[in-house]
Amino acid sequence: MATIYQVSELAGVSLATVSRVMNKNARVSEKTTKKVEEAMETLGYRPNSMARSLASNRSNSVGLLVSEVHGPFYGAMMSGIESELRASGMHVIIAAGHSEEATEKDGIEFLIDRSCDALILHVEAVSDEYLLELSRGRTPFVLINRDVESIEDNCICLDNELGGYLATRSVLDQGHTHIAYISGPLWKKDAKERYLGHQRALQESGLTQSSSLSFEGDFQAEGGSQGMRHLLASPDAFTAVVCGNDEMASGAMDEVRDQGLAIPGNISVQGFDNVGFSNYMFPKLSTVDYPVEAMGVMAARWVLKNVYNKNDLAVKNVFRPKLIARDSVKKLPR
Amino acid sequence: MATIYQVSELAGVSLATVSRVMNKNARVSEKTTKKVEEAMETLGYRPNSMARSLASNRSNSVGLLVSEVHGPFYGAMMSGIESELRASGMHVIIAAGHSEEATEKDGIEFLIDRSCDALILHVEAVSDEYLLELSRGRTPFVLINRDVESIEDNCICLDNELGGYLATRSVLDQGHTHIAYISGPLWKKDAKERYLGHQRALQESGLTQSSSLSFEGDFQAEGGSQGMRHLLASPDAFTAVVCGNDEMASGAMDEVRDQGLAIPGNISVQGFDNVGFSNYMFPKLSTVDYPVEAMGVMAARWVLKNVYNKNDLAVKNVFRPKLIARDSVKKLPR
DNA sequence: CTGTTAGCGCTTTCAC
DNA sequence: GTGAAAGCGCTAACAG
Numbered sequence: 001m002a003t004i005y006q007v008s009e010l011a012g013v014s015l016a017t018v019s020r021v022m023n024k025n026a027r028v029s030e031k032t033t034k035k036v037e038e039a040m041e042t043l044g045y046r047p048n049s050m051a052r053s054l055a056s057n058r059s060n061s062v063g064l065l066v067s068e069v070h071g072p073f074y075g076a077m078m079s080g081i082e083s084e085l086r087a088s089g090m091h092v093i094i095a096a097g098h099s100e101e102a103t104e105k106d107g108i109e110f111l112i113d114r115s116c117d118a119l120i121l122h123v124e125a126v127s128d129e130y131l132l133e134l135s136r137g138r139t140p141f142v143l144i145n146r147d148v149e150s151i152e153d154n155c156i157c158l159d160n161e162l163g164g165y166l167a168t169r170s171v172l173d174q175g176h177t178h179i180a181y182i183s184g185p186l187w188k189k190d191a192k193e194r195y196l197g198h199q200r201a202l203q204e205s206g207l208t209q210s211s212s213l214s215f216e217g218d219f220q221a222e223g224g225s226q227g228m229r230h231l232l233a234s235p236d237a238f239t240a241v242v243c244g245n246d247e248m249a250s251g252a253m254d255e256v257r258d259q260g261l262a263i264p265g266n267i268s269v270q271g272f273d274n275v276g277f278s279n280y281m282f283p284k285l286s287t288v289d290y291p292v293e294a295m296g297v298m299a300a301r302w303v304l305k306n307v308y309n310k311n312d313l314a315v316k317n318v319f320r321p322k323l324i325a326r327d328s329v330k331k332l333p334r
Numbered sequence: 335m336a337t338i339y340q341v342s343e344l345a346g347v348s349l350a351t352v353s354r355v356m357n358k359n360a361r362v363s364e365k366t367t368k369k370v371e372e373a374m375e376t377l378g379y380r381p382n383s384m385a386r387s388l389a390s391n392r393s394n395s396v397g398l399l400v401s402e403v404h405g406p407f408y409g410a411m412m413s414g415i416e417s418e419l420r421a422s423g424m425h426v427i428i429a430a431g432h433s434e435e436a437t438e439k440d441g442i443e444f445l446i447d448r449s450c451d452a453l454i455l456h457v458e459a460v461s462d463e464y465l466l467e468l469s470r471g472r473t474p475f476v477l478i479n480r481d482v483e484s485i486e487d488n489c490i491c492l493d494n495e496l497g498g499y500l501a502t503r504s505v506l507d508q509g510h511t512h513i514a515y516i517s518g519p520l521w522k523k524d525a526k527e528r529y530l531g532h533q534r535a536l537q538e539s540g541l542t543q544s545s546s547l548s549f550e551g552d553f554q555a556e557g558g559s560q561g562m563r564h565l566l567a568s569p570d571a572f573t574a575v576v577c578g579n580d581e582m583a584s585g586a587m588d589e590v591r592d593q594g595l596a597i598p599g600n601i602s603v604q605g606f607d608n609v610g611f612s613n614y615m616f617p618k619l620s621t622v623d624y625p626v627e628a629m630g631v632m633a634a635r636w637v638l639k640n641v642y643n644k645n646d647l648a649v650k651n652v653f654r655p656k657l658i659a660r661d662s663v664k665k666l667p668r
Numbered sequence: 669c670t671g672t673t674a675g676c677g678c679t680t681t682c683a684c
Numbered sequence: 685g686t687g688a689a690a691g692c693g694c695t696a697a698c699a700g
Contacts, residue, residue: 003678004678016680016688017685020685023679027685029685032686047677048388048449048676049448049449050388050449051388051677051678054384054385054388054692055677055678055680056678056680069412070409072611075403075404075409078428079402079403082430083430086429091444092427093427094412094416094426095416095425113383221613250614276406277614279555280555280611282588282591282616293404338693347670347671349671349695350670350671350672351670352694356694381694382692382693382694385676385692386693387676387694388678388693389694389695390694670699671699671700673696673699674695674698675695675697676692678692679690679691680689680690681691682688683687684685
């Protein structure tokens with residue numbers, strides 16, 4: 001393995017000069033540049049990234065903490081981040097937080113200890129105070145899907161309230177007036193906001209959420225099934241259910257069918273996230289698009305701009321959800 | 335940021351001793367150990383991983399190259415790898431290969447340049463020769479889902495032929511005799527082997543694959559739809575279709591319904607992979623389980639054992655697929 | 669069991 | 685525009 005020293009020797013220049021042509025960060029005469037490049041070429045020189053990092057105090061790596069490494073939602077997010085960062089030569093180190101406070105903190109420390117230049121975090125369990133504290137440290141970070149006061153610039157969010165509103169608005173527009181809701185865990189801010197948006201839409205139409213037609217799920221398919229079981233056992237009738245995310249919608253649909261009912265014939269189902277498989281379901285799920293991949297790309301740009309000084313990049317902090325109407329919501333006659 | 339030097343000073347010992355207690359790789363008296371640990375504690379010392387790597391020529395990071403960062407299949411694989419490796423303090427750097435030769439090679443070089451101690455590769459486009467060549471380099475690697483002669487020990491595979499056999503065997507067992515097949519791209523070894531297994535099952539029952547009832551897809555949903563369109567346009571009748579993977583099965587199901595037919599009433603569908611959403615589909619998809627997550631874990635163990643000297647770990651190279659019978663295949667009366 | 673002493677391969681002032 | 689030299693923070697012989 002050739003080192004910078006051998007390159008400098010072959011090219012007949014000093015270490016410093018070789019370093020300069022590698023980094024293109026200082027003027028070097030064209031002639032010398034060429035000599036050096038040729039030397040690198042013939043030696044098959046590859047800079048040692050560790051030595052580089054140690055000397056420059058830059059690792060060119062960014063840490064990415066997601067709740068789960070699998071799952072359609074995080075997959076799309078990671079995909080956007082990876083492609084954007086790698087195109088700039090940065091690498092991404094992943095870690096999972098599993099939505100648990102201790103694991104999330106642990107992951108963050110792990111990433112910081114690994115000398116990441118920056119962090120991209122999708123955290124749910126950790127408190128705002130912890131994040132504020134973290135922001136005083138020397139590792140910069142962006143938050144995806146989380147809005148923390150006083151560090152809004154570090155947040156890339158979806159307008160979840162609006163999304164919740166759109167979801168229910170669309171169901172109302174199809175003529176439904178008896179609408180059930182299966183929410184995510186309400187301690188999660190996004191779950192809460194979606195629910196609030198739902199309620200706003202109802203109120204706008206002069207309706208209110210009957211408490212027996214509301215269920216707090218877990219954002220998983222199983223929670224959707226449970227929720228639907230609970231709702232169908234309730235004395236109140238309903239013609240549609242709005243779910244806090246697509247996974248729960250899927251679980252809910254299973255349960256509806258298990259009870260011998262048809263979708264959307266007897267019960268309409270509305271999802272949220274527009275996760276990959278929502279388009280594979282039957283009937284194809286009506287949902288709200290969550291542009292995760294684009295948001296991942298944006299988070300990566302934030303890092304590129306704020307940490308690696310690519311100042312020409314523009315960063316957008318809040319994204320607007322969009323309704324995706326498909327086949328799982330039935331139009332009711334007035 | 336405290337350095338090892340300050341710790342040694344505070345503890346009243348040498349650098350070397352501090353290094354020893356950090357790495358637990360040499361005997362240090364209990365008393366000294368304690369002094370050092372206290373010093374570390376009060377200084378809030380965190381070792382600099384870059385300096386460590388440079389000096390030891392070990393980065394404690396392993397590179398992971400997958401075809402796509404998103405997608406249920408890779409998600410499960412990455413998840414297994416991440417958890418297993420992180421539990422041992424190693425970090426994983428991800429890169430995507432997009433099933434293209436140039437991108438895959440590029441990703442591998444990227445990872446090697448990043449001083450990964452080892453690589454876990456899921457590559458499809460790169461040739462066996464390239465991998466053989468790579469195996470002569472100094473970065474060890476494991477291959478997932480690829481079997482290359484003479485480096486079998488570096489391969490963690492599924493018996494795809496057996497899987498293909500099981501898939502079709504199961505359909506035959508339900509009484510079907512007119513069976514269509516939608517394969518993955520046949521230049522991919524796994525697609526090919528699954529197809530071979532399918533044919534073996536047919537032959538065993540004295541049947542052969544009619545060429546008009548066979549279609550080469552792309553392992554994507556769209557390819558499944560196309561395939562089904564093609565098959566339904568063929569003059570030959572069939573009661574079941576076996577698909578090379580679940581995505582294509584999903585696309586095929588869409589198409590069947592678009593043409594007004596029922597599943598499994600008119601046409602039975604068999605998938606392969608047992609990807610997360612196959613259980614959310616309707617009807618629930620009968621498929622073949624591909625234990626990707628377990629295989630990811632195994633790849634991680636291979637690295638732990640062969641690169642990080644955790645010799646107590648056992649590595650299993652070939653996994654057996656298992657049939658998962660659900661609702662998309664109908665039992666035919668004899 | 670503990671200390672001394674070279675580096676690991678590169679970046680970065682500071683001169684010239 | 686180019687070179688000399690001092691580290692970056694740690695590991696790993698080698699001595700004792």
